[in-house]
Amino acid sequence: MEIKFWLNGKLIKDDVEPDTVLLEYVRSKGCMSVKRGCETANCGLCTVWVDNKPVLSCATLAVQVNNKKVTTLEGVQDRARDFGTFLAKEGAEQCGYCSPGFIMNVLAMEDELENPTEREIKEYLAGNLCRCTGYQGQLRAIKKYLARNKEA
Numbered sequence: 001m002e003i004k005f006w007l008n009g010k011l012i013k014d015d016v017e018p019d020t021v022l023l024e025y026v027r028s029k030g031c032m033s034v035k036r037g038c039e040t041a042n043c044g045l046c047t048v049w050v051d052n053k054p055v056l057s058c059a060t061l062a063v064q065v066n067n068k069k070v071t072t073l074e075g076v077q078d079r080a081r082d083f084g085t086f087l088a089k090e091g092a093e094q095c096g097y098c099s100p101g102f103i104m105n106v107l108a109m110e111d112e113l114e115n116p117t118e119r120e121i122k123e124y125l126a127g128n129l130c131r132c133t134g135y136q137g138q139l140r141a142i143k144k145y146l147a148r149n150k151e152a
């Protein structure tokens with residue numbers, strides 16, 4: 001099927017199979033930040049944005065992004081690097097495999113929620129699993145990052 005969409009701002013026109021999964025497709029286009037985890041919509045590792053909203057690319061078909069805007073970590077590198085320094089300072093960056101999907105959700109939350117409470121943060125990020133950090137460092141990093149941005 002013919003599709004046309006924007007990947008990190010670049011217009012792409014392509015012919016894709018109807019069953020091509022978005023996770024594989026964006027990786028084939030060079031967006032290797034998008035990680036393969038459970039592939040059953042349970043871990044959040046494969047999160048990308050479609051029209052600025054987080055979606056699980058393992059549970060999305062490439063044809064579903066026709067005429068839409070897809071953003072991966074490669075498309076928000078400056079913000080990701082900035083938040084990444086907060087993660088590192090809190091010791092919440094260990095193997096890093098979950099980080100791209102996690103960061104995509106944190107940045108989407110920042111864009112969507114104004115002054116989120118701890119409970120709202122936890123709820124927003126409940127779909128992001130991490131085998132390494134125990135989550136407390138991630139939470140501290142998010143709170144400090146949001147507080148810094150609020151002051152700015």
Ligand code: FES
Nearest residue numbers: 037038039044058
């Ligand atoms: S790989 Fe998509 S949610 Fe786990």
Ligand code: FES
Nearest residue numbers: 095098130131132
């Ligand atoms: S840092 Fe290793 S899975 Fe999250």
